[in-house]
Amino acid sequence: MIKDIHKDAQSRMHKSIEALRHNLVKVRTGRATSALVDHIKVQSYGSDMPLSQVASVAVTDARSLTITPWDKQMVSVIEKALINSDLGLTPNTAGMTIRINIPALTEERRRELTKVVHSEAEDAKVAIRNIRRDANQQVKDLQKDKQVTEDDVRRSEDDVQKMTDSAIKDVDEVVKAKEQELMAV
Template sequence: MSDDTFDLDDFERRMAGAVDALKHEFSGLRTGRATTSLLDPVMVDVYGSSMPLNQVGTVSVPEPRMLSVQVWDKANASAVEKAIRTSGLGLNPMLDGQLVRIPIPELNEERRQELTKVAAKYAEQGRIAVRNVRKSGMDALKKMEKDKAISEDEHKMYADEVQSLTDKFVAEIDKVLEAKEQEIMQV
């Protein structure tokens, strides 16, 4: 058996990467509670370039429905406030010297429904990424069999393993989505 010619671990790592990317996307989805990861996607225009918010200040959660950003350079405080306000997260920051306070408003039912649809869209993108990794594995197997690098039986065995990996990661994506939807709908 030519185990070294077909690397299943690589496909598993790539599929796990798709799940990790989905979890990162979900961390930016707002629930009713304050979390520092909510501000991860916010980019601030300072020093002539665009930088992640966590590189211009310290993000903390002083109370359950409040975020605060302690900006390191006072000159950047208004840029941080503007970046949060225009980020599309629906937040209304308040500037207080070098401290930017961000109250997290209560989510209404309509907004919760919208967020679950966004979460479902992210999950579908994750499933597509996993299926693309599967397709790449199946194509590699077909080519290896055509080039006589593996036998037909090995092709079938590896194809079954790639499919079971795909099923495993799609199920994990569904589980992560279900947990996120429950978190969003929790009042």
């Protein structure tokens, strides 16, 4: 039973790290990537759809994205969605093609984005610590039910702490890599 608790905690910690990676993709680095617009929803035929399902998104060069809608009527809708998004980018429309130019980041903006990265990392660390707490509580509940001994509880807490330390180290590595990417000029 303890092994199942540990497996569950390990998988949840891994998911927290993956969620952090996914969230950090949205942090703009000055380089164009189609992942910048992945989270944008577009009103299409009465429902909100991801941008990637109504248009093709291509990286034309290091500083620009090209969005080509599959339906001519979607151009203005996509343009509005981009303007209303949290990206702070202005789309340029030419016929059926929407181009987004990504400006170079200023030093001040890089520092602000670094703070955002650290905030996301702290959220991931809190999630990992909560997973540790839950796993330890589940093992203590087993002890109350007299299904495991006190020694098993201590060993389990040590194992869960090792998993937690490893996961937090992974979070720090992800943050360090993103910081280097942000600070590269």
